[in-house]
Amino acid sequence: MLSSNLVAKCQTFFAGAAVFLNACLIFLIVKKSPKQLGSYRYLMIYISIFEIVYSLIDSVVSPTILSHGSTFAIVLRKTTTFLSEETLFILGCEWCGCFGAFMFIFAIQFIYRYLVVTSKSKILKSFDDWRMIFWILSPIILGTIWGSLAFVYLSKNSETEDEIRSALLSEIDVPLDNVVYMGATLYHKDSDGNKSIFVNTLIMISFKLTVLTVSFLCIFFFASLTLLEMRKVSTISTQQSKELDRIQSQAFYALISQSCIPVILMHFPCTIVFLASVFDFDLGTSGGISAITFAMFPAIDPLPVMLIIQNFRGTLISVVTTPVQIITKTRNV
Known part of the structure; x- marks a missing residue:
């Protein structure tokens, strides 16, 4: 496993970058958004705020993902925070919910x-009136259910305690007294090597894989339909509507790029960990790497929107080039 100190430093760095970049994106959305984006501006602000909250929680709890055979765990280091074990565990559940x-x-x-x-x-129209609250609340409700499952099924219990402690001792480089861990074991092996399944763990893994699968299918389905409709519209667009089509196209491709980042950096590693537990496979030293990729996600995720949407990109270029032009003119004088 990677050094725990290195992982913690990376998580702190990426948390700072995530807060800064998402704050910059919120500013650009508020001040520089094309009017044609409509209520989509609020959805972009919503996810930026969500990513800021996630990155702050991530920097506080410093989670490291561990996979050892059929055991998986989230290790939270007490040495990186002044919080009590109970508070740290609750924040860990909130991290899972995000x-x-x-x-x-x-x-x-x-x-x-x-x-x-x-x-x-x-x-x-449901995105433009009071019904917008339902679109806003639905991910929060889902995240609350996800976090509640973590609170119930990843808490310490007598059935899985020995397996989890054994896995932690073989994988992490800090004493168990310095960490809070939340984990589960899918299989229990008796003295004869026979396996029995922990049903609660199976329920939790099944729920989380189902949520991920439904989300991916929904994204793929509506992205495909949107792309087809955009191609139809582009063939019959008038000159007056081409500007709107251009802005909508930029927003769509920015969203595709933005969505690929958590898939690659968060959900793909998470799925690998879950599947490794199902097949009783030891991932070894990959836990520290996944902890870094989880922290990296909210710092990188704002970039596609900032760079693909022309109004935002133009503002950033202006901010970067203006000081250079001033310095150049001053030297010439």
């Missing part, structure tokens, strides 16, 4: 993009 809500947020954004392109006004 983790579970992200892909659902992106799924909602793809639904919105499809509704805009197809002009399905009846449903689209």
Whole structure:
């Protein structure tokens, strides 16, 4: 496993970068968004705030993902925070909840993009009035369920305690007294080597894999429909509507790029850990790497939006080049 100090430093660095970049993106959305984006601005601000909250929790709890045979655990280091074990454990559950809500947020954004392109006004209006609260609350509710499952099924219990402690001792480089851990074991092996399944762990893994699968299918389905509709619209667009099509196209491709980042850095490693537990496979030293990729996600995720949407990109280029131009003119004088 990677050094725990190195992992903690990386998590702190990426948390700072995530807060700064998402704050910059929120500023750009508020001040520089094209009017044609409509209520989509609020969805972009929503996910930026969500990513800031996630990155702050991540920097406090400094989670490291461990996989050892059929055991998986989230290790939270007490030495990196002044919080009590109980508070740290609750924050760990909230971290899990944020983790579970992200892909659902992106799924909602793809639904919105499809509704805009197809002009399905009846449903689209739900993003413009008081019903918007239901779109906002649904990922939070899902994240709460995800975090509650972590609180119930990843807590210490007599059935899985020995397996988890054995896995921790063989994988982490800090004493167990310095960590809080939340974990579960899928199989129990008796003295004869026979396996029995812990049903609670199986229920939790099944729920989380189901949520991820449904979110991915929803994203793929609505992204495909949106792309097809955009191609149809582009063939019959008038000169007046081309500007709107261009902005909607930029928002769509920015969303695709933005959605790929958590898939690669968060959900793919998480799925690998879950499947490794199912097949009783030891991932060895990969836990520290996944902890870094989880922290990296909210720092990288704002970049596609900032760079692909022309209004945002132009503002950033202006901010970077203006001081250079001033310095150059001063030297010439």
